[in-house]
Amino acid sequence: MARRSRARSDQGKADGSAALAEAPPARPPRWDEVEVGMAIPELRRRVTPRTLVEFAGATGDFFELHYDRDAAAQAGLPDVILHGYLKKAFLAEAVVNWAGSPQRLRSLSASYRGVDMPWRESAPREFVVRGTVSRVWEEGGEKLVEVSLEGCDQTGAVTTPGKAVVALG
Amino acid sequence: MIAPQPSVVTDADRALVGVDTEPGYHLIEAGMVRRFCEAVGLHDPIYLDAAAAHAAGYPERPIPAGFWCAIQVPGSELQRPRLGGFGTRNMNAGTEFDYLKPAYVGQTLACTARVADIRERAGRTGPMVITVLEYTWRDEAGHAVTRARLTGVRL
Secondary structure: OOOOOOOOOOOOOOOOOOEEEEEEEEOOOOHOOOOOOEEEEEEEOOOOHHHHHHHHHOOOOOOOOOOOOHHHOOOOOOOOOHEEEEHHHHHHHHHHHHHHOOOHHHEEEOOOOOOOOOOOOOOOOEEEEEEEEEEEEEEEEEEEEEEEEEEEEEOOOOEEEEEEEEEOO | OOOOOOOOOOHHHHHOOOOOOOOOEEEOOOOHHHHHHHHHOOOOOHOHHHHHHOOOOOOOEEEOOOOOHHHHHHOOOOOOOOOOOOOOEEEEEEEEEOOOOOOOOOOOOEEEEEEEEEEEEEEEEEEEEEEEEEEEEEEOOOOOOEEEEEEEEEE
């Protein structure tokens, strides 16, 4: 078996829990330059079992499926699975990186339709967030943009669709 | 056809729909936010360092958009609606958050929760209960800051 670890330019922490570095946007988008169909920069995250334990500690979600392989096996899963709220945090980050400020975010929804598993040396997986502008309009004195989001597993299958609305200047 | 099964949702459960719990109070503490940021790999200093937040034009460190799940930790004062104990598995099917007003590290927010909806369906393996819980956080002046709707599926 060819075991290829994905050699990305990983500037994250050596423990692998950290993010892969992304270039920040040159400047926030201007509302009048945004068009339906425009893509936002992709966000890629390598989630390790350690990430899941840190997230459990930070949020108090100690559901065993997120860190205990035996519990996952009993539920018929080949490995532990990512927390829904962890995936949602990545969706939020992708949109906020693009919009330039967390305070431009007006709403964010996510559906947890499929499971995602952490990165393993034997199974190098990443969680990827893609987004496309799906609506541009004005309402209540705000210039709004809706971004349709897709949280995907390493095969590109969408496990976590979502929608965000941001107010741009 | 599957024969109709007795409802697993009780009248007491249905009586909770639309009724707010008493508020629980949450101090948005800097260390909680930092732990969350470390876990999700959020390195933007506006969330971590008050001076960086000020330099970027914020009056204080803003709360990351994904942070709200972290202030319902066990032991928090949040009061949850006391729904019946049906099902052995409770899955998070989806979440919707509305960000109504900026919130910052150091604020104490009051959170109320209510059952917004409760429905029962026949699933493949037995009854399935779909609940929508709604949480609202308010600032010290009583203004709604964030509202969340959580859809749970109990099997």
